[in-house]
């Protein structure tokens with residue numbers, strides 16, 4: 001099947017009208033003329049507590065079994081000691097189950113990328129050896145495939161595959177991947193996000 005672009009937003013409307021809504025608690029989310037990656041507008045997410053959330057969401061139709069989410073993200077702050085900053089989550093929102101997420105974690109003083117994902121009815125994590133620096137735009141692309149023994153999660157940073165986990169059994173998390181959240185989950189911290197694209201196939205860096 002040819003790739004299908006499911007959604008795109010560079011925030012150039014100056015608001016969140018392209019999105020289906022937002023989840024904001026213990027934090028704030030805004031769209032404005034902040035140093036964007038592309039165009040004039042970008043979004044800024046700030047959480048002030050460890051369990052904050054400042055994210056926009058998009059509902060996907062069509063029974064998606066494979067979803068790629070590519071964003072440009074710039075960490076204005078890095079995670080505090082032993083805390084996480086999540087720029088992307090994928091869910092089946094009807095079953096309230098998270099299929100996959102990507103985050104930066106301050107692991108005893110070292111910042112690393114980590115993917116988390118459901119498989120076999122439990123949470124699993126895979127750590128990268130490297131993580132983001134402050135004030136730098138990164139192309140972060142998270143892929144999740146729903147499958148019974150052939151599920152997968154992959155993380156691409158600046159167009160390079162950094163993490164890959166295959167052989168997952170994640171069908172119990174819902175019949176499809178139908179909900180994507182972008183911005184900042186957990187924290188506390190601040191990130192800028194721009195150039196969001198959601199597709200059925202690999203997108204790559206911008």
Ligand SMILES: [Ca+2]
Nearest residue numbers: 010038039041
């Ligand atoms: Ca933009």
